Amino acid sequence: MKLTRRDWLALLAVAAPTLAQADLVAVIARAKPSVVIVGTFNPTDNPRFALKGTGFVAAEGNLVVTNAHVLTPQATARPGEPGTRQVVQVWRGPRQWEMREASVVRVDAARDLALLRVDGTPLPPMALADPASVNEGMSIAFIGFPIGGVLGYAPVTHRGIVSSITTVALPAARPSQLNEAAVRRLSEGPFEIYQLDAVAYPGNSGGPVFNADTGEVVGVISMVMVKGTRESALSSPTGLTYAIPVQFVRELLERR
Template sequence: MSAEQQRAAHAGIRRRVLQSVCTFAALTAFPALARANLVDILPGIKPSVVAVGTYQRTRSPAFQFRGTGFVVGDGRMIATNAHVLPEAIASENMEMLVIVVPGKDQQGTVRQVSRVASERSRDLAVLRLEGGEALPALKLAARERVQEGQEIAFTGFPIGAVLGMTPVTHRGIVSAITPIGIPQGNSRDLNPALIRRLANDVFRVYQLDATAYPGNSGSPVFDPKTGEVIGVINMVFVKSTKESVLSDPSGISYAIPVEYLHRLLGNAP
């Protein structure tokens, strides 16, 4: 091998070693970078996350927590799960549908809302603030951009009636994008709701490698790098379909893709 060829070979080895070192450094730094992004993003997320429930001054407690919601659109629209909302409001007893905007204390500020749109088949609902100032809104991501393995985070009120009105954040990944209706191996495992969904209304949901709790229903699932909402946590509707044959529900968390919220907002009056 000539001297020139030896120099070229050595230069190639040095380039490959340098590339390996840079790749290793990037991979080991990625978790720290994701955490740093989340630290920067959260102050802009938490003011938009609210507790959803009913309020009646004469009962104790006056506020009954039902789930989480988050502000979208013009700052007067609240997105949540349809199952979070009560079937009826006892307005004759001065009961109201409300949100609680967390404050520095555990009480927060109670704001009255009204229902403007809902879609039971996707378990999504939109509320509107009645009077007062608008709230900071979260940005919804573009549709069909989510990939399996990507980092996510969500903020809400896990077991809110017990732990109080303090927004809590969890992080993980999208572990799968999966149909909400899964054909069962035995016809005895099918139920009427699953049959209807398999026949007419199959759609995909996000399976998350992160733990959501009762009270997290309606929480925004967002990209920790940008803060854009990519889905809505669902703890009842999806599990009732995907895990209908289990006597004890799994600890898997699910989310409804944001594309369905885009559609619902587009149809809201």
């Protein structure tokens, strides 16, 4: 039987969602080893490890991008010393995590971004998208650890679209972050930010937002824009999630 043009179009319409889902499965599998848990470790605390947010590996494989507001100022102890230390947990497979020491390289408080250097063997970095390729309606996904450790330390993926590219001016997360550079950037006025139609929760902060088709990072989840407690986030989610554009991630890496 010879298929008409209409028949072929109908078959493609049916097959397209399945192909897209297959692509996303592969994209998630590639991204998981690059997504880390950002937190603190103190041998005298209970629990000793505290999850603060999510991060992802960039550049040469020993740098992690996350949110500025997930960092802990008192995390100043060195390995082997008492006190709170900044660390990341690296995914090694289902329920397998490896803790590594981390140090702060640079903070962009005005845009809620931070760059960490992680000890140990380099990790697989995520590719960064061209900022000009991001448009409203783009299919995206993001990976993180919603509601802290309540759901267990397992990477969780949410999917949606870039619903709007709008402007905003983020305040510094803490007064201590209002240094000269942060004040100068705030005085520059608002900057572009992505609004997503997928819901993020506490614990997703700092996680990568990536093109669902290619896996390239287009932004970073920022929970600074989402108000409320963990309880209200569960019972009454706003449905609004914001991401810092990849343009500012590139600038952060260039200034390291």
